[in-house]
Amino acid sequence: MTALDEFRLETRSWLAANCPASMRVSVPEDQIVGGGKRQVYENPEAKIWLDNMASKGWTAPTWPSEYGGGGLSKDEFLVLQDEMMRINARAPISGMGFSMIGPTLLDYGTEEQKREHLPKIVSGEIRWCQGYSEPGAGSDLASLQTKCEDKGDHYSVNGQKVWTSGAQYADWIYTLVRTEPQAPKHEGISFVLIDMAQPGVTVKPILLISGNSPFCETFFDDATVRKDGLVGQLNRGWTVGKRLLQHERSSISGLSSGGKKGRYDDMGKLSNIAVEYIGKDSGKLADPALRDAVIQNELNQRAFGLTQQRSMAESDKGETATFATSMFKYYGSETGKERLELQLKAMGTQSLGWEGQDFGDNERTLTRTWLRSKAGSIAGGSSEIQLNIIAKRVLGLPD
Amino acid sequence: MPLVLNEEQNMLKDAAKDFCTNSTPISQLRGLRDDTSETGFDTDTWQQMVELGWAGITIPEDFGGLGFGYLGMGVVMEECGRTLTASPLLATAVLGAGAILHGGSDELKGELLPQVAGGELLLALAVEETPHHNPYGATTTAEKSGDGYKVTGSKKFVLDGHVANKIVVVARTSGNAGDRDGLTLVLVDSGAGVNVTRTIMADSRNAANIEFSGVQGVLLGEEGKGADVLDKVLDAGRILLSAEMLGGVQECFERTVEYLKVREQFGVPIGSFQGLKHRAAQMFCEVELSKSVVLEALSSLDDDSEQVGELASLAKARLNDTYNLVSSEGVQMHGGIGMTDEYEIGFFMKRSRVCEHSLGNSAFHRDRYGVIQGY
Ligand SMILES: Cc1cc2nc3c(=O)[nH]c(=O)nc-3n(C[C@H](O)[C@H](O)[C@H](O)COP(=O)(O)OP(=O)(O)OC[C@H]3O[C@@H](n4cnc5c(N)ncnc54)[C@H](O)[C@@H]3O)c2cc1C
Numbered sequence: 001m002t003a004l005d006e007f008r009l010e011t012r013s014w015l016a017a018n019c020p021a022s023m024r025v026s027v028p029e030d031q032i033v034g035g036g037k038r039q040v041y042e043n044p045e046a047k048i049w050l051d052n053m054a055s056k057g058w059t060a061p062t063w064p065s066e067y068g069g070g071g072l073s074k075d076e077f078l079v080l081q082d083e084m085m086r087i088n089a090r091a092p093i094s095g096m097g098f099s100m101i102g103p104t105l106l107d108y109g110t111e112e113q114k115r116e117h118l119p120k121i122v123s124g125e126i127r128w129c130q131g132y133s134e135p136g137a138g139s140d141l142a143s144l145q146t147k148c149e150d151k152g153d154h155y156s157v158n159g160q161k162v163w164t165s166g167a168q169y170a171d172w173i174y175t176l177v178r179t180e181p182q183a184p185k186h187e188g189i190s191f192v193l194i195d196m197a198q199p200g201v202t203v204k205p206i207l208l209i210s211g212n213s214p215f216c217e218t219f220f221d222d223a224t225v226r227k228d229g230l231v232g233q234l235n236r237g238w239t240v241g242k243r244l245l246q247h248e249r250s251s252i253s254g255l256s257s258g259g260k261k262g263r264y265d266d267m268g269k270l271s272n273i274a275v276e277y278i279g280k281d282s283g284k285l286a287d288p289a290l291r292d293a294v295i296q297n298e299l300n301q302r303a304f305g306l307t308q309q310r311s312m313a314e315s316d317k318g319e320t321a322t323f324a325t326s327m328f329k330y331y332g333s334e335t336g337k338e339r340l341e342l343q344l345k346a347m348g349t350q351s352l353g354w355e356g357q358d359f360g361d362n363e364r365t366l367t368r369t370w371l372r373s374k375a376g377s378i379a380g381g382s383s384e385i386q387l388n389i390i391a392k393r394v395l396g397l398p399d
Numbered sequence: 400m401p402l403v404l405n406e407e408q409n410m411l412k413d414a415a416k417d418f419c420t421n422s423t424p425i426s427q428l429r430g431l432r433d434d435t436s437e438t439g440f441d442t443d444t445w446q447q448m449v450e451l452g453w454a455g456i457t458i459p460e461d462f463g464g465l466g467f468g469y470l471g472m473g474v475v476m477e478e479c480g481r482t483l484t485a486s487p488l489l490a491t492a493v494l495g496a497g498a499i500l501h502g503g504s505d506e507l508k509g510e511l512l513p514q515v516a517g518g519e520l521l522l523a524l525a526v527e528e529t530p531h532h533n534p535y536g537a538t539t540t541a542e543k544s545g546d547g548y549k550v551t552g553s554k555k556f557v558l559d560g561h562v563a564n565k566i567v568v569v570a571r572t573s574g575n576a577g578d579r580d581g582l583t584l585v586l587v588d589s590g591a592g593v594n595v596t597r598t599i600m601a602d603s604r605n606a607a608n609i610e611f612s613g614v615q616g617v618l619l620g621e622e623g624k625g626a627d628v629l630d631k632v633l634d635a636g637r638i639l640l641s642a643e644m645l646g647g648v649q650e651c652f653e654r655t656v657e658y659l660k661v662r663e664q665f666g667v668p669i670g671s672f673q674g675l676k677h678r679a680a681q682m683f684c685e686v687e688l689s690k691s692v693v694l695e696a697l698s699s700l701d702d703d704s705e706q707v708g709e710l711a712s713l714a715k716a717r718l719n720d721t722y723n724l725v726s727s728e729g730v731q732m733h734g735g736i737g738m739t740d741e742y743e744i745g746f747f748m749k750r751s752r753v754c755e756h757s758l759g760n761s762a763f764h765r766d767r768y769g770v771i772q773g774y
Contacts, residue, residue, distance in 0.1 A: 271774045285774045295765045298772070299713055306691035310402040324687070331684045390683055391676035395656050398671045 007076055011083045018052040019089045020045035026266040027090040029365060034095040036127025036171050046092075053092040054123045060098055063106065068119035074312070085261065095166070097121035097128040099251035101174050104244040108191075108232045117172075117193070129170035130248075131161040131194075131218055132241070139385050141176070142185045142238060146220060148177035148192060155192065155225040157200070160217065163379070167203040167216035171196055174244075180235045191237035191244075193229040200224060210371035211354070248380045249329035262301045263336040264373075267366065270294055270339055274346035294342055300335050304328075326393075330386035333376030340370040402694050408470050414451070415478035422447065423484040425743045431485055432603035438562050439597075439605035440485040446518060454492045455516030457635075458500070463513030469635065469700035473642035473693065480646025483750055485604055487521050490559035493639045494632055495522020498567040502584055502619030502628040511565075523563035524632065525554035525609055532759040533577075534569070534633055535626060539611065541570035541583045548572075548585045548618055550611040558757065560607030561597035563589055567632075568611060572623050582625035587616030602750040634711040637758045638696040641714040644722045644754050645693045651722075651747040652686055655679070655729045662734075669732075678728060685721045692717050709771045716764035722751035 022045045033039060033046055041047040053059050056070060061077045063069020072080065084091075102121050105114055120126040137144040146159030157177055167173065173194050180188030194201065200223030205213035232240040267273075271285070274294050278286050285291035311324045343366060344351040351366055353359030359367075377383040391397040404412065423444055431439060448454065456472040458464025465471075472493070479486065496515045499508055499522075514520035528536055539552025550568050560566065567586050574581030587593060592614030598606050620628040656679055659670030669675060696714040699707045726748035730737040737744050759767070 271769075271772060275774050280774065283774075284769065291769060291774070292762070292765055294774075295769045295772075299716060299765065299768060300688070302713060303688040303692045303717055306402065306695050307688050310691045310694065313402045327684050327687060330680075331688070384677070387677040387680040388673070390680035391670075395670075395676075395679055395683060397656070397659055397676050397679065398668045 004075055004079060008079050008083065011080055012086075014056075015083055015087060015089060018049075019084075019087060020049055022046075023049040023090055023092070024088050025090075026088070029369070033093045033124070034127050034166060034169060035093050035097070035121075035124030036169055037125070038169050038171075039124070039127070049090075050092040050124050057122060059093050059124065060102060060118075060122050063102065063118060063122065067106075067114050068122035078312075093124050095127055096130055096248075097126065100130065100244050100247045101128050103247045104174075104240060105231065107243055108240045110228070112228060113193075113231065126171045127166070127169055129164050129167045129173050129196075129218075131164055131167075131173045131175035133163045134160060135162050139382060141241075142189065144176055144178060144189065146175070146177045147181070148179050148190060148225065150179075154227060155229070157192070157194065157220040157223040157225055160219050162217050163206075163215050164203065164218040165215040165379075167196075167218050168205055168213075173201070173218065174231070176237055176241050179237075183235065186238045188235055189237040189241065190234050191231045191240040192225045193231060194220075194223055194225050198224060208372070209374075210368045212368065212372070214372075245381060246325045249325045249386070252329055252333060252376060252380045262305065262339070263332060264339055264343075264369065267343075267362070267369065269298075270343060270346070271298060273343060277347045277350065290342070290345055294346070297335065297339050297342055301339070304331055304335055326381075326386040326389040329380065330377075330383050330390070333373075334383060336376055337373050340366070340373045344370060401698060402691065404470065404474065404694075407467075408474055411467070411471055412474035412478065415453075415475045416481075418447070418451065419478045419482040419484055423479070423482050423486075425483050425746055428483050428485050428603055428746065435599075439559070439599075439603075440487060440562075444484075445486055448486060448488065449516075449518030452516075453488060454518050455512075457492065458496060458512050458516050462500075462508050463516040465516075469638070470694075470697045472639055473697040476639050476642040477646035477693075480643035480648075481650040483602075483647065483746055487559045487562060489636065489639060489643070490524065490563065491515060491520070491522045494524040494558070494636045495563070495565070495567055497632040497635050498522075498524060498584060498619055498628060499586070501631050502625075503586075507586075507617065507619075520565065521559070521563045522565050522567065523557050523560040523607075524567045524569070524636070525557045525560065525611075526569045526629070526633075527556045528552070528554060530555070530756075532756070532763055534629060535579045535582060536576050537569045537571045537582060538576050539568065539570045541568070541572050541585050543572075543622075544615060547615050548583065548622075549613045549615055550585050550587055551613050553608065553610045555606075555608050556598070556757075557607045557609050559605060560609050561595055561605050565589060566593070566609065567619065568616065569625060569629060579626045581623050582629065583622050584619040584625040584628055585616040586619055587611065587614045600753050602746070602753040604750075604753065630708065633758060634707050635700055637711040637715040637764075638693070638700060638707075640754060640758055641693050641711075641718040642697065644718040644751070645689055647747050647750055647754075648686055648689055648718065648722050648725050651729045651744065651751075652682055652725045654744060655725070655732050658733055675732060678732075682721075682725055682728060685717075685724060689717055689721045709768055712759075712764035712768040712771070715759055716761040716768070719755045719761045719764070722747075723755060726751040 022043055057065055057068055058070045061070035061072045061080055065071035102118060134144050148155050148157045173196055175192050175194055176189055177192055178188050179190040200221050202219045203216040205216045207213050271294050274285055280286055350363050353363050353367055452465045453475055455464030456467045457469055460466040499511050541548040541550050550570050565586055566589055567584055570583050570585055571581050572583040592612050594610040596608045598608055660668055662669050692714045696710040699710045729744045730748055733744050736742050
């Protein structure tokens, strides 16, 4: 038996003993744990599951163990994923700490920054949010205006961010700010970490088309940043910020399942749902035009998953090759949106229920998931921006 | 399911790339076309391919082949696809040899497969009778006669059928056109009782319409159960053809991207126009997904996996659509010069469409995938 086989057996029995029964069903949207001081655990087993996993560092399996992570190799990580999928164990926690700022601190943080922040992400104690976009700076992010001034023993931040996902639940915010107003736009930006528990930071939720308020406006009025809250060099924050965007794009494309599970597969397989609502005729889904489209989407999802697996196999660290991130972000979000559109077609008016007893929980969830899916091709750099990046960085086409 | 090539496979790929670039550039295909070559491929080139071992890559060592597997054959086909190399590799080494390998007696395999690997024997698979791929559609009959079978009927679009020495015929011993049961594979000599009409296709490659009038042949597989062998052979063919198409897709796409960088209009390279950039970037995604499905499908053949059928359909449907897209856009993005015979980009478009209609178009494979998945 190889060491990896042994690891698999150990993992399997550890999960059997430590994953509570109620954590082995697909997680309803409103019960996804994001951690942080404001997290409420409606199901106490969710907290137990989080603590168990965090004690092994398996909430961040590949981070080095000196920062609280699991210290797993790529192959061990894949085994862990496999084994969790085998018992349908949900992720104990997720969020921008894990998918974005953590990996970025590993790349660019000082030793002190890593030691201060990473263990609190792993344990779920601190939740992070992202202050990039501003009212005037979306796709053209580098035109951002939020000002950050050196006040000797600290920095002071003034300005407004918008579309800040989860700001109302977060404890800390990582932010791109302008530190050198005279410099060319990419060269006067810095990347800073801000404690949100201070009077200079206020947030105001925004209502979305899905009926939820997952994101906010965030205002900074003389907000204080510690001197050691600067990540990377002063005025060189664009480099750090771009690296983080790559991590963000990987996570939006659904890469976290390692390509083994489709983005919305927790809702059930599209073809099964279509058969449930439409029925079969001579063994085939009874609506031939929809059937062809459903098959096409399932083929594309499968090809996409295989490509994610290939990309991981090609890199020894088990990360996505840099060039591939934009492709995955683009293709994953577009294919995911298409899947939900097809699910609407398959379920007819039952797919558009908003409230009330005529609709099942799954049906109402779909309505909202469908609406939310539209953000996949906007947030983290829109589809058009990803295509621009592929054209420029991968294909080398001129500006 | 490694999804990455091992060292040996990479070496074979490099060797194939060298060979195809130097010995079989597209100008060779053009020459064959212009000289109306009788075989439709260059016999010296074929001999060299045989010497490189390519005809026997998937034939087990016991039968004179290399036993190097389908991933190996796939990388060779891919490189051949880049230069649109004309050769009987698919018809002989994959389709014909596959039918003998899966359906022949040990004696027959011992006799014929070494000849395939040695390049002396050319084969073809006669399956279609209509303009659309229909693997179970045979009305051609096979009738027991002595220790063999007599075949009567006509076949269309037999790839490389005009040069084959022996032909595997998909015939019917019972049932009706469309039934999976009742199909029987018979191996016949191309000679008396076999009337071959060569059909030159738009891609400058060749197929044949063939009439069989009571020609005697030997049984491959079991009577009435020919589909069991046929499905395997067709799936291997679909996957290896997809590998060839993947080569064409990449070459055509790379040439197009290169052109976007050098052709100037309005004082700038045309590749700076976002209308073209985004289409190029979208194609890039399709090409990357195509690589993955071909690798996965080839590995499934090597692993003799239960998923060969669905992966063959996944690969063929995707490569049909991607080759169609990339070659059409290739012509469009080249403008007027893309329409000329002198320029090579149009060769890819012609090849793509012939490939698309060989062994199942996308509608066929999507339907098949759905059926395999139970809906
Ligand atoms: C659900 C959701 C969550 C988000 N969460 C966060 C968050 O937590 N933190 C944060 O900082 N931001 C967040 N965002 C903001 C997100 O990053 C921006 O919405 C995104 O970058 C687009 O910016 P914009 O909204 O200003 O649109 P615009 O930039 O105004 O774009 C409008 C349209 O123009 C197109 N366009 C713009 N430029 C080009 C170009 N050069 N070529 C072609 N087309 C172009 C775009 O693709 C888009 O279709 C979130 C957004 C959403 C929807």
